[in-house]
Amino acid sequence: MSERSTAEPVISATGLFTPPHSISNEELVESYNSYAENWNAAHADAIAAGDAEPKVASSTEFIEKASGIKARFVMEKDSVLDPQIMAPRWPERSNEELSVLAEIGVNAARQALERAGRAPQDVDAVLCACSNLQRPYPAMAVEIQDALGMGDGFGFDMNVACSSATFGIQTAADYIRAGHARSVLVVSPEITSGHLNWKDRDSHFIFGDVATAVLVEAADIAPSPHWQILGTRLKTVFSNNIRNNFGFLNRTAPETRDEDDKLFVQEGRKVFKEVVPMVSAIIADQMAELGLEGADMRRLWLHQANANMNRLIAHKVLGHEASGDESPTVLDRYANTSSAGSIIAFHEHSDDLEVGDTGLICSFGAGYSAGTVFVRKVS
Numbered sequence: 001m002s003e004r005s006t007a008e009p010v011i012s013a014t015g016l017f018t019p020p021h022s023i024s025n026e027e028l029v030e031s032y033n034s035y036a037e038n039w040n041a042a043h044a045d046a047i048a049a050g051d052a053e054p055k056v057a058s059s060t061e062f063i064e065k066a067s068g069i070k071a072r073f074v075m076e077k078d079s080v081l082d083p084q085i086m087a088p089r090w091p092e093r094s095n096e097e098l099s100v101l102a103e104i105g106v107n108a109a110r111q112a113l114e115r116a117g118r119a120p121q122d123v124d125a126v127l128c129a130c131s132n133l134q135r136p137y138p139a140m141a142v143e144i145q146d147a148l149g150m151g152d153g154f155g156f157d158m159n160v161a162c163s164s165a166t167f168g169i170q171t172a173a174d175y176i177r178a179g180h181a182r183s184v185l186v187v188s189p190e191i192t193s194g195h196l197n198w199k200d201r202d203s204h205f206i207f208g209d210v211a212t213a214v215l216v217e218a219a220d221i222a223p224s225p226h227w228q229i230l231g232t233r234l235k236t237v238f239s240n241n242i243r244n245n246f247g248f249l250n251r252t253a254p255e256t257r258d259e260d261d262k263l264f265v266q267e268g269r270k271v272f273k274e275v276v277p278m279v280s281a282i283i284a285d286q287m288a289e290l291g292l293e294g295a296d297m298r299r300l301w302l303h304q305a306n307a308n309m310n311r312l313i314a315h316k317v318l319g320h321e322a323s324g325d326e327s328p329t330v331l332d333r334y335a336n337t338s339s340a341g342s343i344i345a346f347h348e349h350s351d352d353l354e355v356g357d358t359g360l361i362c363s364f365g366a367g368y369s370a371g372t373v374f375v376r377k378v379s
């Protein structure tokens with residue numbers, strides 16, 4: 001290894017905010033099935049005339065087998081499970097109050113700062129990197145900067161869907177290499193429950209809410225131990241297979257009555273088939289470039305969308321079936337939390353690694369997008 005420079009970026013610490021409510025598959029399916037029954041009863045004539053398709057029941061067995069998801073956390077539970085509503089509900093906040101997305105981001109950020117022994121005033125920049133931004137402006141990142149009490153510095157929002165956090169880590173690392181900043185927070189507050197169509201059988205079980213934070217810093221100010229960033233790689237390839245058409249241009253076509261495509265929609269099977277080889281190839285390429293082999297990889301913190309996808313990708317990387325210790329999952333408790341998934345896995349499953357151990361944080365999702373961050377624990 002070459003001599004380490006002071007502008008070398010490292011991960012100093014991470015933070016995690018977990019929402020107060022959890023929904024089990026059983027609760028979710030009961031709610032969906034009751035909604036579907038009501039819908040079928042209300043549309044009985046159209047169904048009998050062949051003008052409408054009846055809604056088919058969802059099942060807990062399918063959800064767990066197809067995805068590995070057993071439960072998900074949400075910011076609000078009762079309205080999501082109410083068959084008459086099936087969307088989160090809470091009172092609108094005034095502009096003088098901290099917005100809900102900033103609030104959970106600040107919670108995660110404070111924990112990361114505390115774990116690094118860092119004061120907010122020491123941080124130069126905050127990136128709010130996530131799929132589910134609450135509004136276009138002012139940037140959530142600037143609100144988080146203000147709420148943390150960072151003072152000087154800057155912040156901006158970035159959205160690369162499920163890969164937002166890894167794209168954020170590379171951006172932060174580049175600022176440090178270039179000398180533009182020495183301490184950067186990458187905050188990923190994901191309130192996916194607002195953009196999930198809880199009435200869609202194909203996807204109602206997929207997502208959960210959470211917030212994570214990653215503190216990326218120059219090696220010479222980082223606490224001991226920390227995570228050296230060995231290399232990062234970003235890739236995007238356009239695909240319509242995961243899409244959300246919500247946006248301010250929706251009002252240009254008020255005659256459009258299709259609400260469903262203003263929420264999350266995907267062709268899950270196609271995504272599965274196309275993304276697994278794409279991600280496996282990026283990881284293999286970068287491992288070759290870094291001179292790493294499967295046997296060198298102590299742990300993989302993979303994007304948390306689907307347990308079967310992760311099993312295939314981990315097998316390709318390691319050269320054997322991965323154990324739960326080599327490729328930990330948080331899907332069972334958190335479901336898919338978009339950009340935060342691989343960071344939750346890293347946050348919960350990295351303290352036990354030894355100095356010298358090497359691992360990979362990897363994200364993939366809509367765009368398509370994929371990001372890799374190879375790290376090594378150093379003292």
Ligand code: CO8
Nearest residue numbers: 058059062066131162192195196264268269305306365366
């Ligand atoms: N209950 C029972 N049966 C079901 C259900 C259900 N809920 N849903 C579907 N089925 C049935 C289907 O009807 C089908 O039946 P049949 O064989 O009779 O036609 C059968 O199950 C199989 O359906 P699929 O082929 O769709 O099932 P899969 O095995 O492919 O599993 C998955 C579906 C779990 C969705 C899987 O394809 C998957 O996980 N794919 C990868 C998806 C992925 O990684 N997406 C990334 C998305 S996240 C992202 O990029 C950012 C998004 C931004 C956040 C947005 C927040 C809202």
